[in-house]
Amino acid sequence: MRPSHLFLGVLVAAVWGVNFTVIEIGLDHFPPLLFSALRFLAAALPAVFLVGRPKVAWKWIVAVGLVLGVAKFGLVFAGMDAGMPAGLSSLVLQIQAVFTAVIAAAVLGERPSRVRVLGMLVALAGIGVAAVDEGSSGPLGAFAMVVGAAAAWGVSNVLTRKASPPDALNFMVWVSTVPVLPLLGLSLLTEGASRDLAALRGLDWQGAGALLFVAWVSTVFGFGAWGWLLRRHPASTVAPFSLLVPVFGMSSAALFLGEPVTGLRWCAAVLLVGGVALASLTPRRRATRRDAASCVPPVRDVESPGQRDETSRMLTS
Template sequence: MRPTHVLLAVLVAAVWGVNFTVIEIGLDHFPPLLFSALRFLAAALPAVFLVGRPKVAWKWVVAVGLTLGVAKFGLLFVGMDAGMPAGLSSLVLQIQAVFTALFAFAALGERPSRLRLLGMAVALAGIGVAAVEEGTSGPLTAFALVIAAAACWGASNVLTRRAAPPDALNFMVWVSTVPVLPLLALSLAVEGPSRDLAALRALDWQGTGTVLYVAWVTTVFGFGAWGWLLHRHPASTVAPFSLLVPVFGMSSAALFLAESMTPLRWCAAALLVGGVALASITLPRHRATAPPPESQPAAAGLTPSR
């Protein structure tokens, strides 16, 4: 990757990591389901009028919108509102890599390698340590909600792979249109219209800023830039940069929210990040017979990425 592309990948990881701190601040201004609905409303408008028609079938837009937007982000916001710390949420959510591998095996028949299975086992051990930590210092229900959010993220990853959108930004903008009404309906039913109206009436610059950050910076810029990188480089080259998300997430939470990092959290972070790193490694496949010399590229294996 070019240095500018590396910097862009690190910037996206930083944006996604800081996002958890911004969500925590936003939850002081909005009920969680309303906040999530406003996030997708701001991400969809006015961008939906600028990106053109969806480039995949509507069934994929709706399926990913419900799984990623309603289920994943709804559960995440509710879990954080119930007491799950921002830094720990940024870490625990990375278990989505394990769920993605499991769902890909079940739905797509993708068999994980032994190294990937080892990485998944290490990551699950990290989740176990994090659960012990949260069980002694916070509500386990909130922890479970974030785990469920990670599972929904894994399912949405498999659906996105099936959809194979040629334009990541176009796809994400149209996906953002789907969760708005379901989340608003859930907010009215669960959180109540009086609480929603009170939050909207008390809207200030800080509340507005959190909505714009999670919508435009995290969703539109973050997913758009990530898709741009994936279009130009192998997924195995780009994906490891996502391991920086909990680093920025926990650092920003400690800096801006004064969240402490206990020894158990450091242990959970090391196990989870290390396990996801192992699970992300793609080993080269060895061919039984080599092709004739005249059919091989002059610099096999050294072809520059796009």
């Protein structure tokens, strides 16, 4: 990989990590569900008029839009608004790799190797340590929301795998159109029209900047750059950059928001990132002699473990 490509991979990870700090700033200006709805609206327009028609069936666009956009991001924004720290959120969301593997095993029949199972157990231990750390200083309900968001992300990863979009950017833009109205409706029901209108009327440069960052820099630029790298390098080469996201997330939150990084939190980070690395980056087993000798040709593995999550991972920010 060229130095410029290495820099781009690190830059995308930095953008996605810092994005959690920007979300925290944006939540000071918007109710969480309204903020999430506006984020997807800004990401979809005007890009939806530039990327062409959808290249997968609408059922996949709607399904991923509802699960990823409404459930996952609605829970993330609500959890952070309820007190979940930005840095810890960037870390806990990485447990999506475990949810993805478990759901894929149940739905798609993908059997994880022993090393991947070990990685999932290590990552779960990291979540346990993070829960202990958060339970001693913050609301566990907010922590549970972010864990629930990671579970929704795992479901969306499996749906995206089933959809197999040939153009990831086209898919992401059309997926972004789906959550806007449901999130706006939920915002009106739970957050209230008066609160939403007050946020829009009081919009200042800081709130607008946070909104544009999460929509254009984190989503459009981050997704586009990640897809560009994946078109030029194997997914196994590109995927490890995503493990830097919680590093940048925790560091930026400590630097700009003054969030403390306790010893328990660093321990949780080591366990979770290490476990996710084992679960996500371990190559699949090679075909056995019995497979090679059978009359049925083996199914080609079109996606590596890292590439399986690429579309949803790009929307973490």
